[in-house]
Amino acid sequence: MKKISVILAVIVIVLGILVMFLGIHGMITKNYAAVPYTRLFTGLMFLFFGALLFRENRKGIGVVLFIAAGFSLFGSITVFL
Structure with missing residues (x-):
């Protein structure tokens, strides 16, 4: 039972770092092509954090986090379609 919580926490941390790097990259380069991916990974981070x-x-x-996710x-899915 604790093992699943640790795995969820690691996934949340990895997704948070990924979102942070995508956001910083977009701000530095002024290239906003990765914004839908940032939104997708933010939604996944909210989903896993809500499960945790x-x-x-x-x-x-x-x-509340499930609703935000x-x-x-x-x-993000409507942007991809």
Whole structure:
């Protein structure tokens, strides 16, 4: 049970670092072609972080993060289509 929480935490950290680097790259180069990918990875980060908090019995914040993930993923998927 703890192993899954550690894996979820590692995934959240990796996605957070990826989002940070994509955002910094876009700001430095003024090339905003990676914004849909940044939004996609942000939605995935919210989704995994919500699952992590839901497993830790912090269900209120987990539900809010699931809703935020849904909006973020919906926005990024509509851009890709």
